[in-house]
Amino acid sequence: MTSFxxxxxxxxxxxxxxxxxxxxxxxxxxxxxxxxxxxxxxxxSLYLEESLLLTTVPLAKNAxxxxxxxxxxxxxxxxxRILCSCESFRKHSLTSDADGNITDNIVHGIASVFCAPAYxxxxxxxxxxxxxxxxxxRWQTDELPxxxxxxxxxxxxxxxxxxxxxxxxxxxxxEFKPKxxxxxxxxxxxxxxxxxxLCKRDEAIIRSQMAVxxxxxxxxxxxxxxxxxxxxxxxxxxxxxxxxxxxxxxxKGAIAGSLGSQIWxxxxxxxxxxxxxxxxxxxxxxxxxxxxxELDETATRLPQDAKKRPHEHVYQExxxxxxxxxxxxxxxxxxxxxxxxxxxxPTPLVLELLAETGLYYTVTERQExxxxxxxxxxxxxxxxKNQPLWVNNEHYAWQ
Numbered sequence: 001m002t003s004f005x006x007x008x009x010x011x012x013x014x015x016x017x018x019x020x021x022x023x024x025x026x027x028x029x030x031x032x033x034x035x036x037x038x039x040x041x042x043x044x045s046l047y048l049e050e051s052l053l054l055t056t057v058p059l060a061k062n063a064x065x066x067x068x069x070x071x072x073x074x075x076x077x078x079x080x081r082i083l084c085s086c087e088s089f090r091k092h093s094l095t096s097d098a099d100g101n102i103t104d105n106i107v108h109g110i111a112s113v114f115c116a117p118a119y120x121x122x123x124x125x126x127x128x129x130x131x132x133x134x135x136x137x138r139w140q141t142d143e144l145p146x147x148x149x150x151x152x153x154x155x156x157x158x159x160x161x162x163x164x165x166x167x168x169x170x171x172x173x174x175e176f177k178p179k180x181x182x183x184x185x186x187x188x189x190x191x192x193x194x195x196x197x198l199c200k201r202d203e204a205i206i207r208s209q210m211a212v213x214x215x216x217x218x219x220x221x222x223x224x225x226x227x228x229x230x231x232x233x234x235x236x237x238x239x240x241x242x243x244x245x246x247x248x249x250x251x252k253g254a255i256a257g258s259l260g261s262q263i264w265x266x267x268x269x270x271x272x273x274x275x276x277x278x279x280x281x282x283x284x285x286x287x288x289x290x291x292x293x294e295l296d297e298t299a300t301r302l303p304q305d306a307k308k309r310p311h312e313h314v315y316q317e318x319x320x321x322x323x324x325x326x327x328x329x330x331x332x333x334x335x336x337x338x339x340x341x342x343x344x345x346p347t348p349l350v351l352e353l354l355a356e357t358g359l360y361y362t363v364t365e366r367q368e369x370x371x372x373x374x375x376x377x378x379x380x381x382x383x384x385k386n387q388p389l390w391v392n393n394e395h396y397a398w399q
Contacts, residue, residue: 009083010072012123018073019131022082027051027067030085033116041240041271041284050239058231059399063140064090070128084128086113088149089399090140092224095147095388100211106144107223108136110151111399129163137381146377147221152398153371164383165373168390171366176326176341176359178286178333183254186324190253192234195266196227198255202292209300210391216303219388221374223397225290230396233268233289240271241336249336254328256321257294261314263321265291265343266396267329275337286333288343289396291325291350293318298348301391306348315353322350323357345393370398 010016022030031051032044039047054060070084089109096102110132115125136149153160157167183189190198203224210220223229230252238248255264266289275284293299295318297308309315329341346354354361372393378384 009081009119009122012127014072016072016074017070017083017124017127017131019068019128019135020071020073022067022069022085023077026069026077026082030067030069030082030114034112034114037114038112041244041274046239046243050236053239054232054236057235059089059091059228060232064228066090066139068128068132070124070131081119082116083119083122084113084115084124086128086132087111087399088132088136088139091150091229091397092144092226093147094207094210094222094224096210096220098214098218100213102207102210104144105147106140107147107221108139108149109223109397109399110149113151126159126163129160129165133164133375133383134381137377148374148376150223150375150397151373153373154369156368157371157373160371160373164375166375166387168372168374168393170345170393171371173342173344173364173366174346174354174361175364176330176343176361178338178341179327179330180334181327181331183331184324184327186256186321187254187328188256189251189328190255190264190266191250192252194255195230195234195252198253198264198266198292199225199227199230202290205292205294205299206392212300212302212305214300214302214304217389218386220301220391221376221388222391225392225394225396230266230289232399233287233396237268237270241269244271244275245336249332251328251332253289254325254332256324257317261295261317261321263291263293263318263325265289265325265329267332268395269336269338283340284338286329286336286338286341287395288329288341290392290394291343291346293322293347293350293353296347296349299391301347301389309349309352319353319356322353323359326354326357326359342395344395372397 031048035044035047066088069082071080091107093107241248253266271284295310297305333341376384
């Protein structure tokens with residue numbers, strides 16, 4: 001991209017700068033710019049094809065995704081420069097108060113924040129995010145109010161915290177090594193056609209958990225792990241798998257146990273590099289998008305529930321069910337040439353059950369990448385000082 005003298009470019013605080021939506025040709029320009037950083041296992045041409053595809057899949061289609069650019073106003077399309085760009089995704093969320101009263105609302109998930117090299121270190125990203133924070137409060141609120149916005153920072157915590165997006169209290173995940181073998185007898189495959197029904201069951205469980213009264217905090221917040229989220233991840237997975245293997249995976253997760261006491265995980269495969277790349281580790285991952293333990297009372301994330309456990313005989317059964325689901329994930333990771341299985345933000349009960357499974361894993365508290373961050377609005381649309389408790393900070397909500 002052409003470099004411009006600093007005297008030609010507007011200052012970051014100029015009144016000439018505004019948020020607008022890019023044309024299709026400008027989107028192509030953005031994708032060409034971002035491909036060097038984000039193409040993962042794809043070629044540049046495939047990355048462009050994937051980027052276009054991902055505007056048409058669940059969560060993005062029907063105006064679910066909005067593209068934003070920071071530009072100088074009053075310039076013709078042929079003359080304006082894209083100083084910074086990003087996307088936002090409309091996400092169905094829930095909040096609840098201390099009495100357990102639940103309200104349906106939306107948050108906007110911000111993704112793909114990018115400045116081309118010629119426009120970096122001039123404050124444009126900060127200006128765009130400042131404008132976006134004000135705009136999103138009233139964006140697409142015809143049906144439900146907007147209570148906040150989320151993003152996943154890959155540049156640590158400081159930059160976005162200064163702009164109002166506070167890092168979640170924890171950003172931890174567990175890592176399991178792939179392990180060859182056969183699927184454990186207790187685990188059954190979750191196919192794509194099964195996912196939507198499980199999402200609906202999951203939402204009912206989440207609503208019951210969010211309705212638990214508490215004297216320990218005022219507000220809780222969660223993003224619903226619906227089929228729109230799962231469908232976006234599946235579409236991205238299928239595109240990469242078709243390119244790399246000439247086929248797409250059928251298993252979208254594993255489920256074990258009887259109705260009412262089941263444990264299931266939905267997952268997705270992510271290829272940051274080619275699976276046969278011997279030059280450097282690719283860290284290709286099987287991400288567990290969502291782990292559901294039907295009997296998990298600690299999933300409220302309330303301190304008052306942190307010690308609650310099923311009865312002993314049920315508890316031991318849950319240990320075996322969880323073990324089987326995670327072993328299935330390890331087997332699947334080997335079959336699809338992945339380097340690691342990752343589980344975000346496990347509950348207190350899950351951590352305790354894991355300790356008895358005999359499975360080996362490591363714990364990472366992320367400090368630089370995929371930092372879940374939340375900007376919360378007060379009743380006037382200003383950035384609130386106090387953050388709610390973020391429930392289910394799992395990988396399904398990442399974009």
